[in-house]
Amino acid sequence: MPRPKTFIKSIEVDEAKRAHSCQHVSSHRIQTGEKRLKLKVERTFEHFCTPCALKMIDSDIEKLQNIRTQLTQE
Numbered sequence: 001m002p003r004p005k006t007f008i009k010s011i012e013v014d015e016a017k018r019a020h021s022c023q024h025v026s027s028h029r030i031q032t033g034e035k036r037l038k039l040k041v042e043r044t045f046e047h048f049c050t051p052c053a054l055k056m057i058d059s060d061i062e063k064l065q066n067i068r069t070q071l072t073q074e
Protein backbone atom coordinates (compact mmCIF):
# COMPACT_ATOMS: atom_id res chain seq x y z
CA MET A 1 0.00 0.00 0.00
CA PRO A 2 1.43 3.43 -0.88
CA ARG A 3 1.83 5.89 1.94
CA PRO A 4 -1.26 8.04 2.50
CA LYS A 5 -1.11 11.52 1.02
CA THR A 6 -1.27 14.50 3.33
CA PHE A 7 -3.18 17.76 2.94
CA ILE A 8 -1.20 19.62 5.58
CA LYS A 9 2.34 19.63 4.29
CA SER A 10 2.49 23.41 4.31
CA ILE A 11 2.36 24.00 8.07
CA GLU A 12 4.76 23.44 10.94
CA VAL A 13 5.63 24.97 14.31
CA ASP A 14 8.85 26.89 14.82
CA GLU A 15 10.19 29.56 17.18
CA ALA A 16 10.50 33.26 16.42
CA LYS A 17 14.14 34.29 16.13
CA ARG A 18 13.14 37.89 16.79
CA ALA A 19 9.94 39.61 17.93
CA HIS A 20 7.49 40.49 15.17
CA SER A 21 3.78 40.95 14.46
CA CYS A 22 1.42 38.08 13.74
CA GLN A 23 0.68 38.07 10.01
CA HIS A 24 -3.00 37.43 10.52
CA VAL A 25 -3.76 40.23 13.01
CA SER A 26 -0.97 42.80 12.99
CA SER A 27 -1.71 44.01 16.54
CA HIS A 28 -0.73 40.56 17.88
CA ARG A 29 2.93 40.36 18.89
CA ILE A 30 5.10 37.26 18.75
CA GLN A 31 8.06 37.52 21.13
CA THR A 32 11.56 36.19 20.53
CA GLY A 33 11.68 32.46 21.31
CA GLU A 34 7.89 32.13 21.27
CA LYS A 35 6.30 29.29 19.33
CA ARG A 36 4.47 30.25 16.16
CA LEU A 37 2.73 28.55 13.27
CA LYS A 38 4.73 28.67 10.04
CA LEU A 39 2.66 28.42 6.87
CA LYS A 40 4.28 27.96 3.49
CA VAL A 41 2.64 30.18 0.89
CA GLU A 42 4.17 29.57 -2.52
CA ARG A 43 7.86 30.34 -2.07
CA THR A 44 7.59 32.34 1.17
CA PHE A 45 6.43 31.74 4.72
CA GLU A 46 3.82 33.46 6.87
CA HIS A 47 3.91 33.27 10.66
CA PHE A 48 0.95 33.36 13.04
CA CYS A 49 0.64 33.66 16.81
CA THR A 50 -0.74 30.74 18.79
CA PRO A 51 -4.30 32.10 19.34
CA CYS A 52 -4.69 32.76 15.59
CA ALA A 53 -3.11 29.39 14.74
CA LEU A 54 -5.49 27.53 17.06
CA LYS A 55 -8.51 29.17 15.40
CA MET A 56 -7.21 28.22 11.95
CA ILE A 57 -6.48 24.65 13.07
CA ASP A 58 -9.95 24.26 14.61
CA SER A 59 -11.56 25.62 11.47
CA ASP A 60 -9.56 23.19 9.31
CA ILE A 61 -10.41 20.26 11.60
CA GLU A 62 -14.07 21.17 11.19
CA LYS A 63 -13.63 21.37 7.42
CA LEU A 64 -11.92 17.97 7.31
CA GLN A 65 -14.64 16.43 9.45
CA ASN A 66 -17.25 17.87 7.14
CA ILE A 67 -15.49 16.42 4.07
CA ARG A 68 -15.12 13.08 5.87
CA THR A 69 -18.85 13.09 6.61
CA GLN A 70 -19.65 13.86 2.97
CA LEU A 71 -17.58 10.87 1.84
CA THR A 72 -19.04 8.43 4.31
CA GLN A 73 -22.70 9.43 4.33
CA GLU A 74 -25.08 7.79 1.92
Ligand SMILES: [Zn+2]
Pocket: 022, 023, 024, 025, 028, 048, 049, 050, 051, 052, 053
Ligand atom coordinates in the same frame (compact mmCIF):
# COMPACT_ATOMS: atom_id res chain seq x y z
ZN1 LIG B 1 -2.39 36.42 15.76
